[in-house]
Amino acid sequence: MRWTEKYRPKNFDEIIGNGKQKKEIEAWVKEWKEGNPQPCLLLVGPAGTGKTTIAHVIAREFSDFIELNASDKRSYDIIMNTVGQSATTKSFFTNDNEYKLIILDEVDGIHGTDDRGGTRAIGKIIKESIHPIVMTANDFYSKRLTSIKPKCKVIKIGKVHTNSINALLKRICVKEGIEADPEAVRALAKGSNGDMRSALNTLQVIAEETKKLEMSDLELVSQKDNTNNIFDSVRRVLKSKSIDKVKNSLRLDEDPTLVLEYIAENIPREYEKPKEIKKAYEMVSEADLYFGRARQTRNYTYWRYASEFMGVGVALSKDDTYKKFTRLTGAMAFSLMGRTKGKRALRDGIAEKMAEKIHVSNSVAISMFPYLEIMFENDDVAYDISTFFDFDEDEIKRFRKRKIPKSVIKRKEKERQEELDKRKEKQNQDDLAKEKNIKLNNNSLNQEESLFTSNLEPNIKNKESNLKLETEKTKENKEELNSSKKDRINKNKSKKEEETTKTDDDKENNIKKDKEIKKDSAQKSLFNF
Numbered sequence: 001m002r003w004t005e006k007y008r009p010k011n012f013d014e015i016i017g018n019g020k021q022k023k024e025i026e027a028w029v030k031e032w033k034e035g036n037p038q039p040c041l042l043l044v045g046p047a048g049t050g051k052t053t054i055a056h057v058i059a060r061e062f063s064d065f066i067e068l069n070a071s072d073k074r075s076y077d078i079i080m081n082t083v084g085q086s087a088t089t090k091s092f093f094t095n096d097n098e099y100k101l102i103i104l105d106e107v108d109g110i111h112g113t114d115d116r117g118g119t120r121a122i123g124k125i126i127k128e129s130i131h132p133i134v135m136t137a138n139d140f141y142s143k144r145l146t147s148i149k150p151k152c153k154v155i156k157i158g159k160v161h162t163n164s165i166n167a168l169l170k171r172i173c174v175k176e177g178i179e180a181d182p183e184a185v186r187a188l189a190k191g192s193n194g195d196m197r198s199a200l201n202t203l204q205v206i207a208e209e210t211k212k213l214e215m216s217d218l219e220l221v222s223q224k225d226n227t228n229n230i231f232d233s234v235r236r237v238l239k240s241k242s243i244d245k246v247k248n249s250l251r252l253d254e255d256p257t258l259v260l261e262y263i264a265e266n267i268p269r270e271y272e273k274p275k276e277i278k279k280a281y282e283m284v285s286e287a288d289l290y291f292g293r294a295r296q297t298r299n300y301t302y303w304r305y306a307s308e309f310m311g312v313g314v315a316l317s318k319d320d321t322y323k324k325f326t327r328l329t330g331a332m333a334f335s336l337m338g339r340t341k342g343k344r345a346l347r348d349g350i351a352e353k354m355a356e357k358i359h360v361s362n363s364v365a366i367s368m369f370p371y372l373e374i375m376f377e378n379d380d381v382a383y384d385i386s387t388f389f390d391f392d393e394d395e396i397k398r399f400r401k402r403k404i405p406k407s408v409i410k411r412k413e414k415e416r417q418e419e420l421d422k423r424k425e426k427q428n429q430d431d432l433a434k435e436k437n438i439k440l441n442n443n444s445l446n447q448e449e450s451l452f453t454s455n456l457e458p459n460i461k462n463k464e465s466n467l468k469l470e471t472e473k474t475k476e477n478k479e480e481l482n483s484s485k486k487d488r489i490n491k492n493k494s495k496k497e498e499e500t501t502k503t504d505d506d507k508e509n510n511i512k513k514d515k516e517i518k519k520d521s522a523q524k525s526l527f528n529f
């Protein structure tokens with residue numbers, strides 16, 4: 001295990017140096033925990049001084065945290081997708097009501113044209129986040145920080161003092177059972193120049209196996225810089241067939257893709273048989289694939305596989321170890337990259353223009369370059385294409401050595417102007433025709449309208465008089481109906497009256513008759529007696 005990990009501080013007390021800054025940071029954490037949101041924290045300072053470590057210690061104070069290497073997320077969309085939502089909703093992990101820390105490492109690593117809104121995205125996250133944010137950066141004066149700094153509480157993390165490093169190294173030597181010359185420990189502390197990571201790495205490299213640290217070891221180490229360390233690793237991979245040794249040699253504090261470049265560069269210097277060289281390069285290519293996958297997915301566990309291929313894979317590609325001295329060289333790729341920086345910038349600029357205009361990716365645009373080179377051989381086509389993409393002189397030079405002749409440019413410009421004039425004229429004519437059409441349409445519309453009205457009017461009048469007649473008729477009918485109804489009612493009434501009188505008469509007669517009958521019967525009964 002790397003000692004930088006083994007001895008990584010787990011709380012503020014274990015972080016050495018920067019006492020005043022630690023207090024400020026602790027106060028910031030306290031405020032958040034008491035429910036008082038604070039501005040985002042920006043820790044700026046040199047490498048290996050504990051910025052990321054501090055961020056992780058802060059993270060322990062919150063319920064959860066999300067960590068992103070800002071320089072890996074150059075796209076606005078990616079940053080917003082990964083952090084944007086988490087920042088604006090409280091529940092980016094589990095507990096809804098608790099604050100979670102957002103760590104954005106290396107915010108100054110978001111680069112120029114590749115930025116694609118990365119800095120803007122960070123600004124948006126700072127503005128909208130309801131969670132605490134800690135950012136780290138190396139370069140206080142980085143342009144990338146210009147817009148970020150004013151929105152943050154900036155804390156400068158300084159180099160760790162030699163005395164503090166010295167004390168920590170001594171403690172580690174005791175824990176690791178290393179017999180250390182105090183003078184050597186001090187020299188190591190001083191030589192690390194405030195970089196705690198470097199001090200720990202050097203101590204581990206020298207003393208982990210030998211369990212000793214002497215001044216003579218340091219003289220050896222002090223001559224070594226990272227590049228020398230890389231050469232040691234590469235030499236070990238190419239010279240050895242011992243898996244352990246090779247694996248150990250690749251444990252160095254260096255970008256593994258850089259180590260891969262160095263190995264690839266030196267394979268043919270050490271290996272002699274074509275079969276060995278072929279196999280070794282197959283291993284390099286496998287390793288490269290894994291690095292690519294790690295980069296794309298940001299899952300850096302793939303690095304492990306990559307190291308297997310570029311270390312053990314390349315080491316075991318040879319039949320036997322070579323007993324010879326080989327002068328190793330640095331990776332040509334990098335010196336080449338340095339030399340071709342301008343060319344690459346030109347290429348990327350052209351690709352970007354093309355990509356934007358014809359909606360393809362930059363790499364597809366670059367893959368069209370050979371065809372453009374052929375097309376650019378023709379002066380007229382060269383002019384047309386460069387005008388279409390808005391290429392400047394340097395960009396045109398990328399595709400043809402000769403400048404486009406002035407006479408061609410003049411003629412083409414004239415043709416272009418004529419074409420433009422023609423188009424303008426045609427446009428004017430079209431506009432006029434359109435206007436005319438509109439007028440004509442309006443006229444015919446008006447005509448149709450009046451025709452319609454004139455046709456409609458008599459009809460309406462007829463209908464109106466019909467309606468009047470009908471209303472009158474209905475009125476008459478109604479009256480008729482009413483009078484007949486009245487008649488009927490009257491008739492019925494008189495009939496009833498008649499009937500009533502008749503009944504009354506009948507009744508009277510009946511009563512009379514009854515009386516007579518009664519009289520008769522009374523007489524009868526008298527007779528009967």
Ligand SMILES: Nc1ncnc2c1ncn2[C@@H]1O[C@H](COP(=O)(O)OP(=O)(O)OP(=O)(O)O)[C@@H](O)[C@H]1O
Nearest residue numbers: 004007008015016047048049050051052053196197
């Ligand atoms: N102040 C410190 N106290 C104790 N250990 C430290 C301190 N600073 C760094 N270290 C050790 O160095 C290692 C690397 O430190 P860290 O990654 O925090 O540095 P950094 O400032 O973030 O560097 P970089 O800018 O390169 O990311 C830690 O794992 C830890 O072991």
